[in-house]
Amino acid sequence: MAVSAPTLPAAADDSPPLQSRGVLILTGLSYAFVGLSFSYLDRRYGHFGLEGTLWVMWALFGFGAGALHALKPRGTGGQIQWVIMGSVGGLLAVFPGFLMFNMLRWVCLLMMVVMGARAAVMRTKRDFYFTLIVIFSVSFMAGTHGNADWTLWIYLGPAWAFGALALAWEHAAGNPVSRWIKLWMTGGFLSTALLLTALLFLFMPRPSTLGFGFLPPxxxxxxxxTTPAGGGNxxxxxxxxxxxxxxxxxxxxxxxxxxxxxxxxxxxxxxxxxxxxxxxxxxxxxxxxxxxxxxxxxxxxxxxxxxxxxxxxxxxxxxxxxxxxxxxxxxxLTAQQLFDWLMALLLALVLCLLGYWLWRRRYRVGMVITLSMARLLARRYPLRSMQLSAWSLKWCLRTHGHHMLAGQSIREYVISASEMPPLAKKWLRHAMEDYCAVRFGGAPATYVRANRMRESVWGAYEVSSGLMPELSK
Structure with missing residues (x-):
């Protein structure tokens, strides 16, 4: 009897997936600032504004798509965008990029363009680490370039800071650490890095560009x-x-x-x-x-x-x-200048507090905005209105700390919300049934269904938030 050769299992991806979209956002910011520093080296040609805008848009398209699809399974989003952006970026890197730069800068340009396009399908930690390697390598090239001076650090400084924050965010995403501890640890990390940078700047030798000390002269x-030793130097x-x-x-x-x-x-x-x-x-x-x-x-x-x-x-x-x-x-400083500085600091403090307040209530604010848009679209575009109400339904549950698990359907998501009041959970089920009937059952999307779904989600939010305490029991 013939013995068939054993079949080997397909090699699985051993790199763990990313667990937060914030990693993609911070990496994209670091990428954008490195791209600005790359173009800043050629500022004397008068095209820095155009090139900088192109780098920011390239980062927005690549890392923005990556942030949208980061928590999805591999191969479920961003593939077409990666192919299109990679093809277009590769052609631009060959012509006119190959004619504009020397070999070192052209290799850096090619890596940056490819990694910006590759960000649309970034899912794993391996992709994240490789992207940071490219970002920091190009930043080293920019910092040691002959056209670089101390003014370049207005772009390289934020690039390195956002890269460090991305590493810290990725490390903290998989650990059960409170938000405030993560904030204090990140602040301590950045403070230590800033202190070490200042000490290196004070005591280590450096070239005339105020850059790195290992470059001649x-x-x-x-x-x-630093004082030269002896009188013969x-x-x-x-x-x-x-x-x-x-x-x-x-x-x-x-x-x-x-x-x-x-x-x-x-x-x-x-x-x-x-x-x-x-x-x-x-x-x-x-x-x-x-x-x-x-x-x-x-x-x-x-x-x-x-x-x-x-x-x-x-x-x-x-x-x-x-x-x-x-x-x-x-x-x-005159009294008016001092007053202006104090007002600027006060305004910055108010903006920070406002941003923190909005961040803490981001799901609630997003739910109110989407439900308002759903009400406007219900008559002419009932299907779009129901889709917005479905987003609001998810955000309504997120406001109460109920997160959606990977691969979980909207029906399973609503049924598993055991911490919601009974009446709110009943209304969420009504909204979910209307949506599933249209989305998966083939029922027509009508104004009545769209409006009923929106009112069910809003009523569930009011009950669960304590706006109607007589109904929350």
Whole structure:
């Protein structure tokens, strides 16, 4: 008797699926900022606005579709969009992308375009990690490019912050940790990263672009508190002073190799002066120039206030660039400016509180909006009205903490809501029966059914929310 060869089972995907759409949203924001930094390198050609808009739209289409289909099974959504975006992006990367950039930047462009299109079908952690590898690799290229300077970090900084938040969000999504603990842990993580960045900026050598310290001539620009050892390294000391915007009177070593008094403050002021000279570039967007100028002005005001204290000022001739008194007068805040700053902070606080309030009530607000739209569409478009009411039905249950399980039908979802009041659950079942009769039973969608379904969902919400306490028992 012939023995048939055993059949091997198909290889299963061993990568666990993503458990939150927030991971896709944060990764998309990081991707968009890296795309902006990629285009910012060619800002002098005058096409930064157009290229930046294209990167943002590409991120919106790719990661937006990925967020919509993230919790669905593989192969159930985004496949067609991935094929279309991948084909179009590949053609654009070949022409004219291959003619516009050198080989390194063209490879980065190709990876970014492909990963933006691939985001439409991102489902697993493997896809997420690979996307972050591409994002950070391209950001390293942008930060070490010859056209990069310190103004590039207005895009790379948020890109790295959103990437770190995406990693933290993905890790916390599978752990039973409260929302407030996740918030405190994320804030502590970002604070630690910011502190380490500041320490590296102060003590590690860095090139004249204020970027990374491992690039030549990194040792020619020492950190703020770094002093060349010995008297024979005078060239390196002078290079450090010039790289930070200072000179011998700005804390550089003298002929004996000893630092002069007041070097720390003078080095900071020289560095800020050098950074301000970069803002004269006319290719920098005006909003970015204004924002960075305001930050530099505040930093200079703080340094000038510190230098005005007794015993803190530097010795030497007084002029408009080194005299702390003149600096204080130049950057002194008026009462109107102080009032504007306080009002801006108050407005930001109010907006944050409003955003938090809306986030806590997002399902309730969405349900009210969709039911209002369902009422407007009930007469002319009853099927669309019933679909909106079905979304509202799900959000009504979400407001009470009843989440829909993967693969669960709307009938099973409503029946399993044991925490709802009996009358509210009865009305939700009526709404569910009307929807299933049209959606799966072939019954016609009419104005009567659409209006009855909408009223049933709204009545169930009022009963379950305590708006009608006499009916909630």
């Amino acid at each position: 990194g040792t020619d620009t020492p950190g703020i508190f 005078q060239d390196g000391g002078q290079g450090g002073g010039n790289g930070a915007g200072g000179n011998d009177s700005a804390g550089a070593p003298d002929a004996s190799g000893q630092p002069q008094p007041g070097g720390t403050l003078e080095r900071w002021q020289g560095m800020l002066k050098e950074m301000r000279s970069s803002l004269k570039d006319a290719s920098i967007p005006q909003w970015q120039r204004n924002a960075l100028g305001a930050v530099l002005g505040a930093s200079e005001w703080v340094l000038s206030a510190l230098g005005d204290e007794p015993g803190r000022g530097a010795k030497g001739p007084k002029n408009s660039d080194t005299d702390p008194t003149i600096q204080v007068q130049k950057f002194k």
